[in-house]
Amino acid sequence: MTQQQTGGDVRLTGISKTYGSFEAVKPLDLTVPQGSFFALLGASGCGKTTTLRMIAGLEEATTGTVSLGGRDITGLPPYKRPVNTVFQSYALFPHLDITENVAFGLRRRGIKSVKKQVDEMLDLVQLGDFAKRKPHQLSGGQQQRVAVARALINHPQVLLLDEPLGALDLKLRRQMQLELKRIQTEVGITFIHVTHDQEEAMTMADTVAVMNGGRVEQLGAPADLYENPRTTFVANFLGTSNLIEGEIVSAGTDIVVAAGGGKLRLPTDRCTAPTTDGGKLLLGIRPEKISLAHADDADAIADGRNRVTGRIVDSSFIGVSTQYVVESPAGKALQVYEQNIERDARLAPGAEVVLHWNPAHTFGLDAAQDID
Ligand code: ATP
Helix, strand or coil, X not given: CCCCCCCCCEEEEEEEEEECXXXXXXXXXXXXXXXXXXXXXXCCCCCHHHHHHHHHCCCCCCEEEEEECCEECCCCCHHHCCEEEECCCCCCCCCCCHHHHHHHHHHHCCCCCCHHHHHHXXXXXXXXXXXXXXXXXXXXXXXXXXXXXXXXCCCCCEEEEECCCCCCCHHHHHHHHHHHHHHHHHHCCEEEEEECCXXXXXXXXXXXXXXXXXXXXXXXXXXXHHHCCCCHHHHHHCCCCEEEEEEEEEECCEEEEEECCEEEEEEHHHECCCCCCCCEEEEEECHHHCEEEEHHHHHHCCCCCEEEEEEEEEEEECCCEEEEEEEECCEEEEEEEEECCCHHHCCCCCCEEEEEECHHHCEEEECCCCCC
């Protein structure tokens, strides 16, 4: 399959949507680089579908502009935009076979000889053997792939995907995530994918925009968002974060924070809170970055690591890791995930422990953020 014609970056400038007095999407600026797999991620009602529909032209923007490759397309009706949308409901025609479903866009444009292009699309989505079946003779995942083929046959410059995997069971969903990623790499056009599933966004997208309350809260590569969340919402929405309240003692290359009955450090460049002495902040640390030592073995912990004492209140073995809940002076119960622990070495509830981690993995958030 040759790469399709690409159309340049999608640029949203001051785009917003208001229903009555309700701002579903607050004015936002966003650039989706050409050829990227871009995810709009957020909880139900955060405005991600509305944003997608404004790009498609299915929803009129209250303010702002949408451009593609520098061309303003804000005023164009959906069918005149070089974009196509795949919805969660596949919206296939039940009485047409798969070939005719995929050929639909070509036929509508008056193109008679469709076989070569349809075959190419069915190969792309690996459904070449199913050309003569009707939609009801296909599985959910296969139907979804037909919907993708049908959307791609007109060579859009951007493919918009609105929760396309929402109706599939978990296992199929995981398979289709990889499949869509493969298809995107093969055709090379921009995919903009709406989902509420953080794992899905992180698996598929090279850039993720995390939306909350009609705003983009943070934008970045999945690993960046995970490792350097800038707000408590992002820290909690993408995976699990331990957030420990603290007060800044001194700020230099490292910030020293009084927290959890001791002093903890974090790199200054990983802190989004104001760094004035005496200022309050939240220290974040991911559960898998923490190690546990029995209190009796605390002397063996290397110098320079952040430490918090605690007592195990719960432990569960979930195959890939052992997950502990630890009560500590750091406030709320802390979560710790440890991998590769021998069965005998697992710590039991009631054990007095020291949690310790590399300060470089700590991030600092503004405790006064008006979100969540
Ligand atoms: P979901 O995952 O549930 O689809 P979403 O993040 O995609 O959520 P949107 O569909 O963009 O959210 O909706 C954003 C907000 O705008 C919601 O609070 C929704 O109720 C509201 N909304 C959407 N369409 C309309 C409409 N036609 N009239 C009034 N309010 C609307």
